Amino acid sequence: MSKGCLILGAGSLGRFWAASLAPGVANFVPRPESMLSGQCEYLLQTFQGSSVTVSVPWQPLPAPYTPSALLVTTKAMHALPALTRIAASLPDATPIVLFQNGMGSQQAVASMFPERPILAATTTEAANRPQPDVVVHAGRGVTWIGGLNATGKQALTPVVELLSRSHLQIRAATDITSGLWQKLVINAGINPFTALLDCPNGQLRDQTFFLRHIDAVCEELAQLMNHEGIPADAKNLRVDIETVAQATASNTSSMRADVQMGRPTEIDFINGYVARQSAALNLPAPVNRMLTERVHSITNTQQRG
Template identity: 25%
Template sequence: MTPHSDFRAIAVVGAGAVGSFFGAMLARAGHRVVLIGRPAHVEAIRRDGLQLQMKGATERVAIDAASDIAAVRGADLVLFCVKSPDTDAVAREMAPHLDAGALVLSLQNGVDNAATTARHVRCAVVPSVVYVATAMPAPGTVAHFGRGDLVIGSPEPALQPRLQAVAALFGSAGVPVVVSADVMGELWRKLMLNCAYNAISAIAQQPYGRMAALPEIRTVMREVVEEVVAVAHADGQPLDLDACLQAMDKLAPAMPAQMSSTAQDLARGKPSEIDHLNGFIARRGAELGVATPVNRTLHALVKLAEAARQDG
């Protein structure tokens, strides 16, 4: 029996590691969920269910899956989890199938994805900050390594009751959700952490703990954070440098074995989101007249590594 909820049907668009994890948590709590993802992932789920690896055990989660974007039709809540470079194209493709009254949560890295999606769809789009460590070791399998919570928010007063309903929905599935009046500030702080860790982890193919153990790397990470904070200030986001540096210092001890999503993409020969992380800071810095030499260099090195792997 489906538990009571303001949302009758939930679709996860771009069901990779993050989308599959949150979809699985909702489905195992009894909510109606469809994962929309790549054919191999979908076929494995249809055959064997979604294998959720968490807390040292593997659980089979019964959940619907589809590879056609049209499966979003009828959903009143959409978790939009596609990689940042695909946002524009997938939002455009999704738009004709969306119910006008649906609510879209952008569960993506970067600070500009919700605005990009909103240009194409006729329903409300809400930015969300995702804090979770996950991976997909094989099609049909998602592994959870740490955290699993969200921060959501919108300046629109009319949306506040629906945001509280989203928080209640996820709460029923054991996923903490904070409704924040400063979700854009939260997104910038998450971007800051991604810029500090992702590219270096990717280039060296090393986990966070090993990175932070080297004073030379910590110095580079600090310079990255200083540049992100400077760009944020110029863009109207008053990030606190000391608080950002403290958050940077805390992440590696909390997740010492974690490889960044960019490192995972590089290892698999997949395009990364680096253009929307350090690359975004380099572009926005140039537009605002803020120098970002460290972010620009890390962006260029990841692009080189991507090109080398694609050529190979």
């Protein structure tokens, strides 16, 4: 593998990854129309609280080297459009690693590019960007990576080796789809409620709206997961959700943060995905649909306001 690793999406997670890889390894792919070149410079606040200056080159495509991998760190709704715009300038054999939360965007990419090595990652690392040139490593965790198609599975070992050269904990997953579902459960049970109630994760258990609907969210999730061959029990899913909510009690979920900042949310790839997939299978999912519609209605109101 060559030493150049490309990152598409120079936001919170992309900048965190670029800073975590060995110096000189990561390069940001600019939007084709942006004409960005030179270095992207920012400050990383490490988990221990120190500040490090980071400098990452902007690398317009095609790159003058064979990229070892492309990490896609856009939001879920931008992953397929962003990749489609650069695909012709990316070598066919470059492994594409998708970091999006939720479900649906990864499958859309895999079906658009069936011959390319497509992998998905699910991470409990957390990064945010309080200012354009500051990234904060807000939570430490583990990153699981697995192939979504046959060529992606073949590329797993070199990709895990590449990403393990960071100081982060990287694990190879034989069944990444199950990992994506586990993360989807947590996001579906925490994100829309914290966004609608405008509260940190730890306050959910005191909120009537959460207590009224969380069992139904879990039943709808379990019904769909069992249908998709992922064994799930609604009561256990609720325990998982509440355990994470308490372990991250003071955190603001990404969806609450998006709503607070007036940005589009990833609801269509979380509860919206559950509602859509269930409807396609004639399975009822009224509560996931209701949460999706309510999150849309507060973000639409904000955009109009």
